[in-house]
Amino acid sequence: xxxxxxxxxxxxxxxxxxxxxxxxxxxxxxxxxxxxxxxxxxxxxxxxxxxxxxxxxxxxxxxxxxxxxxxxxxxxxxxxxxxxxxxxxxxxxxxxxxxxxxxxxxxxxxxxxxxxxxxxxxxxxxxxxxxxxxxxxxxxxxxxxxxxxxxxxxxxxxxxxxxxxxxxxxxxxxxxxxxxxxxxxxxxxxxxxxxxxxxxxxxxxxxxxxxxxxxxxxxxxxxxxxxxxxxxxxxxxxxxxxxxxxxxxxxxxxxxxxxxxxxxxxxxxxxxxxxxxxxxxx
Amino acid sequence: xxxxxxxxxxxxxxxxxxxxxxxxxxxxxxxxxxxxxxxxxxxxxxxxxxxxxxxxxxxxxxxxxxxxxxxxxxxxxxxxxxxxxxxxxxxxxxxxxxxxxxxxxxxxxxxxxxxxxxxxxxxxxxxxxxxxxxxxxxxxxxxxxxxxxxxxxxxxxxxxxxxxxxxxxxxxxxxxxxxxxxxxxxxxxxxxxxxxxxxxxxxxxxxxxxxxxxxxxxxxxxxxxxxxxxxxxxxxxxxxxxxxxxxxxxxxxxxxxxxxxxxxxxxxxxxxxxxxxxxxxxxxxxxx
Numbered sequence: 255x256x257x258x259x260x261x262x263x264x265x266x267x268x269x270x271x272x273x274x275x276x277x278x279x280x281x282x283x284x285x286x287x288x289x290x291x292x293x294x295x296x297x298x299x300x301x302x303x304x305x306x307x308x309x310x311x312x313x314x315x316x317x318x319x320x321x322x323x324x325x326x327x328x329x330x331x332x333x334x335x336x337x338x339x340x341x342x343x344x345x346x347x348x349x350x351x352x353x354x355x356x357x358x359x360x361x362x363x364x365x366x367x368x369x370x371x372x373x374x375x376x377x378x379x380x381x382x383x384x385x386x387x388x389x390x391x392x393x394x395x396x397x398x399x400x401x402x403x404x405x406x407x408x409x410x411x412x413x414x415x416x417x418x419x420x421x422x423x424x425x426x427x428x429x430x431x432x433x434x435x436x437x438x439x440x441x442x443x444x445x446x447x448x449x450x451x452x453x454x455x456x457x458x459x460x461x462x463x464x465x466x467x468x469x470x471x472x473x474x475x476x477x478x479x480x481x482x483x484x485x486x487x488x489x490x491x492x493x494x495x496x497x498x499x500x501x502x503x504x505x506x507x508x509x510x511x512x513x514x515x516x517x518x519x520x521x522x523x524x525x526x527x528x529x530x531x532x533x534x535x536x
Numbered sequence: 537x538x539x540x541x542x543x544x545x546x547x548x549x550x551x552x553x554x555x556x557x558x559x560x561x562x563x564x565x566x567x568x569x570x571x572x573x574x575x576x577x578x579x580x581x582x583x584x585x586x587x588x589x590x591x592x593x594x595x596x597x598x599x600x601x602x603x604x605x606x607x608x609x610x611x612x613x614x615x616x617x618x619x620x621x622x623x624x625x626x627x628x629x630x631x632x633x634x635x636x637x638x639x640x641x642x643x644x645x646x647x648x649x650x651x652x653x654x655x656x657x658x659x660x661x662x663x664x665x666x667x668x669x670x671x672x673x674x675x676x677x678x679x680x681x682x683x684x685x686x687x688x689x690x691x692x693x694x695x696x697x698x699x700x701x702x703x704x705x706x707x708x709x710x711x712x713x714x715x716x717x718x719x720x721x722x723x724x725x726x727x728x729x730x731x732x733x734x735x736x737x738x739x740x741x742x743x744x745x746x747x748x749x750x751x752x753x754x755x756x757x758x759x760x761x762x763x764x765x766x767x768x769x770x771x772x773x774x775x776x777x778x779x780x781x782x783x784x785x786x787x788x789x790x791x792x793x794x795x796x797x798x799x800x801x802x803x804x805x806x807x808x809x810x811x812x813x814x815x816x817x818x819x820x821x822x823x824x
Contacts, residue, residue: 259728263625263630266621266622266625267622267625267626267630267636270618270622270640271636271639271640273696274639274640274642274643274696275639276658277651277654277655277658277696280654280657280658280665281654284657292663293663295662295663295668296663296664296665296667296668298665342552346548346549346552347549349545349546349548349549350545350546350548350549350550352545353542353543353545353546354546356542357542357545357546359542359546369546369550373549373550373553375806376553376557377753377754378753378756378802378805378806378809379802380756380757380759380777380778380781380798380801380802380805381757381759381778382759382778382779382781382782382785382786382798383564383781383798383799383801383802384560384564385785385786386564386567386785386786386791386794386795387559387560387561387563387564387567388560390563391559391560391563406556407556409552409553409556410553410556410557413549413552413553417549442541443541446545467644467645470647471645471646471647471648471649473647473648473649473760474759474760478786487647488647488649488650491650491653492649492650492653492764494653495653495656495764499657501657504653504654504657505654505657507650508650508651508653508654511646511647511650512645512646512647512650512651515645515646516642516645518645519638519641519642519645520638522641522704523634523637523638523641526637526704526707526708526711527634527637527711
């Protein structure tokens with residue numbers, strides 16, 4: 255009975271691992287192919303089944319004028335937009351979450367829970383609903399096709415995540431910590447800066463990870479709200495998916511786009527195994 | 537605890553969010569009462585005509601909504617079952633468990649739209665590895681141009697992408713469970729199955745509900761995957777509400793009508809998610 259269970263467990267884990275890894279391996283193999291080896295049917299092993307070439311990778315650094323794809327600039331755009339929007343969201347989200355967790359607000363029938371729900375409920379909004387008014391608003395402000403416009407929009411996407419994670423986190427940080435600081439003669443701002451904030455760094459890191467993930471992986475707003483000046487990585491890569499798709503450069507750029515967040519996976523796992531995540535996520 | 541400067545903490549975030557969102561929300565409502573389209577781009581006032589059309593004539597919107605319900609409920613159910621099983625397996629004794637935890641998290645770190653382009657090559661009918669493998673058994677299914685299989689493909693890709701998120705939430709929950717409950721169960725001589733039914737599952741119920749609701753919210757926005765994989769096709773076989781609104785608004789430029797669709801959709805979503813949350817609480821927590 256115990257052996258059968260162990261057997262099934264490892265079997266399931268093996269199958270799932272293969273399922274997880276399969277598209278990456280396929281993309282890795284495809285990125286070394288050329289037109290000839292892609293169109294002659296599915297092949298997997300370089301040298302044995304097809305002659306590998308670095309063309310798919312080289313093309314990514316060339317400018318479009320030289321027949322390249324140039325993902326360097328979109329890469330930096332993506333980094334700028336994701337990081338600044340995440341930073342602002344974490345900052346404002348942490349402050350708001352602290353207020354919602356520690357103080358009572360009351361304005362008519364609106365209470366703390368309603369304000370928290372308002373923050374989080376922004377995630378329910380499908381991107382399509384907001385895309386048209388955002389398009390018109392940013393056009394009016396002259397921010398279409400600009401980094402600032404995108405950062406504004408991404409704050410709406412990311413702040414709910416930050417508030418959601420941080421409210422739960424602060425609810426688990428014992429109130430005695432701030433009360434002791436207040437008794438020791440700090441004013442509330444000092445108490446927050448010197449005592450609460452240092453204690454909430456794990457929560458902020460977790461919230462930051464999630465903001466980075468959801469910011470980096472968003473496609474639709476960047477797709478609708480930018481044209482030529484500012485392109486984000488996903489938009490540039492998906493534009494390759496036209497009638498004659500260059501599978502090789504597509505695969506290479508996909509792997510490059512995935513790479514930075516693999517690091518995030520390791521960090522999240524560290525927090526998970528040390529038990530810090532359970533307080534921050536629930 | 538209370539002090540008079542409490543608003544200084546709350547207001548910056550709240551005002552920024554409201555400041556960015558107030559115009560889009562009001563504008564959507566106003567737009568839904570106009571007939572703005574590519575022939576007449578302007579904010580006239582036609583009352584609730586768009587809403588009448590939506591509720592009386594537009595079969596396609598409701599079909600796309602039921603398709604969305606089907607797709608998101610199936611994928612979230614699959615993700616919950618798979619994610620819970622995986623979380624239980626890497627929870628305690630397992631060789632290389634930290635390696636597997638990282639590995640199982642990776643798909644959610646990838647950009648859905650980019651991975652979907654890769655999946656599209658994987659499921660390519662003549663050049664993809666899936667049909668290359670299946671051709672050993674003399675079958676070559678048309679993954680993306682058959683109505684049923686296109687839905688199945690979307691479900692497979694969504695499950696790959698988002699099971700890790702469910703896995704993460706549930707594993708974080710499992711790791712925070714108190715050890716005492718399991719010790720007590722062991723002393724009472726409960727086997728692994730009984731332990732799961734009487735200890736683990738009830739303790740995990742609140743976390744499960746939270747995770748399912750979060751995933752349902754995210755799954756209902758499914759758009760990127762469908763845009764790249766099938767573009768709603770073949771026919772309208774994989775067209776979801778978001779994608780239908782996208783077609784009406786940004787392909788056919790019926791802005792006024794698509795705003796009415798958006799607003800109706802939003803109201804339905806908020807009501808149904810609240811209902812689902814209530815039902816889940818009742819089913820999963822009431823047991824004892």
